Amino acid sequence: MINGSAINSAPINAYSAGGGTPQPGASKLSVPITLDVSTLPTGSLSTPISLAVLPVSLPAEGWDVRVLVGGVDLSGRVEGELEIEAEEGAARIASVVLSLAAGDSLASFGGQSLVIDVQPMIGGAWVRRFTGKVSLPQFDLEAGRVTLHGTDNRHELLAQSSRSALAAMLGGYWSDHVGSEAANSLQYAEGRLETVAGSFDLDAYGNPRLTNWAGSGQAATVTDDDIKDGSLEVRPVALSDVTNLVTNDQVGLGAVSTTSICGLIHDSANDTGKSATDNLTANTRPLIGGTVEPGATVTLAIGGQSVVTTASGTGYFAVQPPYALAPGIHTPHITVTSSWTWEAWGTSFTVATADEANEGAVSSATSEKVASTDCTLEYRYPRLHLAETIYQWSMGISYPELVLGRNGHAFILPERSLFESAASQSGWIVDKTTYTSPKQGSSVVGYIDRNGNVINGAPGPAADVVEVLIFKNEYTGAVELDPRCESATLWLHRRIAQPVTERWRVTVSAPDSVAALGTRKTQGATAAVDATSSFNADAWEKDLKVEPVIKTSTDYTSLPTVSRADIDAALVCLAAKARRQILASHRASRVTFTTVASATLDLPQRLQVDSADLHAIGKVARFVERYTIDSGRAETDIELAISALVGVGTAQDEPLQSPVITGAANLSQSATVPVPSAWEGRGNLIAGTSWTTGATGDTTSQYPRSVALTTNAIHPYMTDPIDRPMSYEISVAIPVDPFELR
Known part of the structure; x- marks a missing residue:
């Protein structure tokens, strides 16, 4: 600037003076400069001139x-x-x-x-x-x-290829439960690419290729002689944009599904409302209990408090909150640990004042909004249990005692139909029955001797017989079809389909980046799979012939629509997406510069910048070639992706593979129960499982003629919905690209 005016300037290759065009290839070059000075100060005038020659133009x-x-x-x-x-x-x-x-x-x-x-x-x-x-x-x-x-043709190629072709071309991972079963080819392709630490594009000839972010080949070197002056820049990633931990752990308030597995103990000291079962209490530290697996460790959480106890040999537990509960609705939550771990929400109850509880001035509790933590994948499936009870009955008396009966009237053996009626009323499935038919026709079964002794068997010639005892069976049909029996065995089963929800938390982290930068957490993608919707639990529970046939507790994770392999694929897919997210955020730093156009530059290449100010090696992430026909300028803007400018890591990558799952405890039951007999005059009435009868024709009989079969209780922890907390954790190694400012 001289006297407020700028010296004229122009690119040499574009400058023309006097009709002549400068020749870049010439050994000498004349540069015309016009200097206009309107007022010359006293003395001499010195004007410094700087001439910059840019090495980016080709002739x-x-x-x-x-x-x-x-x-x-x-x-x-x-x-x-x-x-x-x-x-x-x-x-x-x-x-x-x-x-x-x-x-x-x-x-x-x-x-x-x-x-x-x-x-x-x-x-x-x-x-x-x-x-x-x-x-x-x-x-x-x-x-x-x-x-x-x-x-x-990148878009068209992805949109028109089949899933099998895309899987072979792109690699990576896919799950219909993370993406969508109805995804079109383009969505399927992009979903797979979201799990790959690389990029898909077409080369200059239109050939498809998947390029690993690490790049390939020997890094070519670019020096100050190659870089256009003033174009070299470093754009480090902002710390706020770095992710080194991806999980799902947000806590929010929401309604939960309650069960009868645990709840307020229903007695006058704990359930103090109008009734002992209305879940209203004025006791601010009431007993909360239930039944789980015998000997299991139970952690009760309620009202922001927690307490640990151990279930008894029968599985029963009861525990008080450590501190008083605030007035309002409370829903107990238990975590049960034995050979495996599961969780459940119990029955809600309300803490009220004594007057409110006694008068029913507040409603009994039904539910509350509770704090619950997100998970990455919810997988709901049926857990199948089998309860088996074998009932065995035999006469328990001899045939002579049967004939003698009571008050001169014989006892009559039970009909098979009495056992089958009792079994059908139990609510359990009758799997099998076997009966022993009684003696057929008329036969001497014993006698009474002169001393009043009842002797079993036919009397011999020397027997001192007072009365011969004859058993008469008036049934004349096939022996095996005799409606009465002298012994019976019944196999009763109950099938139980219990909804179980695995709540998976997938956590992917870069440990060394966390150590260097602190936790930079992002919530990951989520998925939910309900396999119970494709399983007819009602039909399975009612018919022993419906598949699958089980003998022990079984997690039914091999349904045609959803299998355990599908869930493993979903978990790996979610982890792969998170891993890519972490790696991408660590390679978001860029080194950019402009240089002479190169006809061999391509995205898979790595370049080394070796300048007076910077030494760095990175993969080509983007380039723009420009060929200016009029001026002959041919240059390229280049962006290099630099990994680990922040949070340098040395941890090893963990492979993405199916998680190892601890099998659930076998809760299926099997018991053999003898059926006692109550023959009137020979034993007292029996409550519960029994065969009871008086003598036929005895008008004084007080005993009904009946068979009762009492089944074992099935505890709610085998029937009500439960959750399984599960975790899948993966470590990621962050690649380290050389980067040094000089």
């Missing part, structure tokens, strides 16, 4: 471009600037300006194939830089030009 005759549209060579019509851009995970695009010619139309350009080749040296080989099609012709009629915007 106009040193390179050439070839443009084919619809297979027709239109290179002679190329004007202005031709640009090609390639970026990780995106379509390669290009723009080229052509002069309009007579006969041109929309059909001449729109949708036509577009191929661009570069010849780095006149007379040398042509190098392909773009293959695609014209996506948009943009006309400038006043200037007589059309700008063709082209894109490669």
Whole structure:
């Protein structure tokens, strides 16, 4: 600036003076400079001049471009600037300006194939830089030009390929439960790519390729001589954009499904409302109990408090909160640990004042909104249990005692139908029955001797017989069909389909980045799978022939619609998405610069910047080539992805594989129960399982003629819905690219 005016300036290759054009290849170059001074101060004038020579221009005759549209060579019509851009995970695009010619139309350009080749040296080989099609012709009629915007076939290739072809081409992971079973090919492809530490694009010839973020090959070196002055920049990733831990652990308030597994103890000291079962209490530290597996460790959480106890040998537990509960609704939550761990919400109850509880001034509790923690994957499936009880009955008396009966009237053996009726009323499934038929016809079964002794068996010749005892069976049909029996065995089963929800928390972390930067947490993707919807639990529980047939507690995770393998695939897919997210955030730093265009530059390459200010090695993440026809300038803007500028890691990668799952405890029951007999006059009435009868024809009999079968109780922890807390944890190693400021 002299006297407030700027010295004129222009690029040398574009400067023209006196009709002459400077020649870049000449050994000498004259640069015209005009200096206008309106007022000259006293004394001498010294004017420093700085001349910058940029090493980014190629001589106009040193390179050439070839443009084919619809297979027709239109290179002679190329004007202005031709640009090609390639970026990780995106379509390669290009723009080229052509002069309009007579006969041109929309059909001449729109949708036509577009191929661009570069010849780095006149007379040398042509190098392909773009293959695609014209996506948009943009006309400038006043200037007589059309700008063709082209894109490669990446989108169409992904959208039109089959799932099997995409899986082979892209790798990575997929789950219909993380993505969608109804996803189209493009959605399926993008879903797989979200699990890959790499990028998918097409090369200059339109060939598909998956490029690992680590890059490939020996890193070519770029020095200050290659870099355009003032273009070298470093853009480190902001700490706020770094992720080194992906999980799902947000806590929120919501309604929960309660069960009868545990709750307020229903007695006058704890359930103090109008009734002992209305779940209203004035006791601020009431007993809360239930039944779980015998000897299990039970952690009760309620009202922000927790207490640990151990279940008894029968599985019963009862415990008080450590401190007084606030007035209002409370829902107990238990975590039960034995050979496995499960959780459940108990029955809600209300803490009220004594007057409110006694008068029922508040409603009994039904539910409350409780704090619950998110999970990554919910998997609900049926856990199948089998309870078996074998009932065994036999006469328990001899045939002579049967004939003697009571008050001169014989006892009559029970009908098989009495056992079967009792079994059908139990609510359990009768699997099998066996009976022993009584003696057939009439036979001597014993006698009474002179001393009043009842002797079993027919009397011999020397027996001192007072009375012969004869058993008479008036049934005359097939022996095996005799309606009465002298012994019976019944196998009763109960099938139980219990809803179980695995609540998986997937946690993926970069330990060394966490150590260096602190926790930079992000909530991950989630999924939910309900396999119970495809299982007819009611039909299975009612019919022993319905598959699957089980003998022990079984997690039914092999349903046709959802299998354990499907859930494993979903977990691995979720972990892979999180791993990619962490790796991507650590390679978001960029080194950018402009250099002379290179016909061999491509995205898979690694470049080394070795300048006076910086030494760094990174993979090419993006480049933009520009060929200016008028000036002969050919240059490329390059972005290098640099990994681990922050949070450098040395931890080892853990493989993504199916988690190991501890099997659930076998809660199926099997018991053999003898059925006692209550023959009137020979034993007292029996409550519960028994055969009871008086003597036939005895008008004084007080005993009913009946069979009772009492089944074992099935505790709610085998029937009500429970949750299983599960975890899947993966460590990620962060690659370290060299980076040093000088």
